[in-house]
Amino acid sequence: MAEKARQRPALAGVASADRALTVLSAFRKGDRSLSLAELATRTGLVKSTIMRLAVSLEEHGYLAREGDGAYRLDAEVLRLGTIYTRSFRMEAHVVPVLEELVARTGETAAFYVRRGEQRLCLFRADSPHLLRMHVRVGDALPLDNSAIAQVLRAFAPRPLPANVATLGLPIVTMGATDPHTGAMAMPVFGPNDALAGALALSAPIIRWTPEAQEAARPLLAEAATALTRRLGGEMPEWPRSAAE
Template identity: 55%
Template sequence: MVERKTKARPKLEGVASADRLLTVLTAFRRGDDALELTELAQRTQLVKSTIMRLCISLERFGLMERLGDGRYRLGTEIARLGSVYLQSFALEAHAMPALEKLVAASGETASFYIRRGEQRLCLFRVDSPSPLRMHVRPGDLRPMDGSSIAQVLRLPDLAATGTSVEAGHPIYSSGVTDAHVASMAMPVFGAGGRLLGALAVTGPASRLTRDRAGEIAPTLIGAAAVLTKALGGALHG
């Protein structure tokens, strides 16, 4: 007789706790300033002791603040997340047209990268009409190597060490990540001079030579300037 193994049921305590946390956060409505514990209990249908425990966790992450009179209001982290959310839409709305114009002017692939630790993430990309191109998709991670894109994304690190940074001209590289691929990149800045990412043109090294990159450079510089201005920044250099 074969003994059947009973599958362990997944633990739902963590999910339930997350649900309750979100229930408290989403209890706030447009026009609310701070809410009393009684009002939160009425809106969430949770007992007051549970709400108080949840609010302690939310306070720890800056998502909730407890005022001196015992009322609760949303924390400053909510505002930060909201700005990140809105900026992501602004970035895509402005980046994609810039990439399309770069492809039309250069005939090569255009992309926008951001840094994720010791890797660079392809956030947006418009492919070259040529069948001979590097097949990297949005969402792909590449190494922070010596490529032009990685060099641009390292600009804040260089500035932090006191190194003089020239950000007004494209950086060119060839054969770094792939022996057959060349790229040229420019920084894109946001409000407060914060580096948002790298705007890049990539193509086969045999086609995107240094001379050809020089011909495309003014177009890339202009695209980076327009994108930077649209995102509330100013080009440095």
């Protein structure tokens, strides 16, 4: 009994979320739409419950209602699927670059993408040091004033904003997210010059000495350029003041 207790999750799921996901999971390959009766049969939920869940799912773009009252999957499902597919393909390219950065600098390397007003840690390779910032893959952090957030904000618009020359690359910040941690970040581009994400190094401020920063800057810039090529993009020609 004690062993079973240890295996249970620390937190229980939310029943309404479980039911909503059950409705989405009822759709199968080849389904264009499903009637309320078909959804009830496949999910085991009563029709009134499905209708209430469908209102929320429609509001968030996961379901759409047809003229005959049937339901179909909507654009948000496609968006999430596209993100998943993209991240799955990217892993083979991004992770080796992160691991090489860790090997060359001894500090934590990570790859972030923007999700609304948050930055999402998509991939990460930890520093061998015990003292490091403990962010996990999948963690979403605010778009604050950190180097990573600055990159994700500044380089998403195309063409590049006029103030790109004033940013300085890599962007370096100290204590922006955590008072004891510093970070530096570079943009990485994919096809059609679209921003793929931010490649970053982070370390405790005690190790981010001016000498350590100077040594890491060219390594991070080199890695960002190499990863941009791997992802099918091209690193823009920065104005001279942005590269110095």
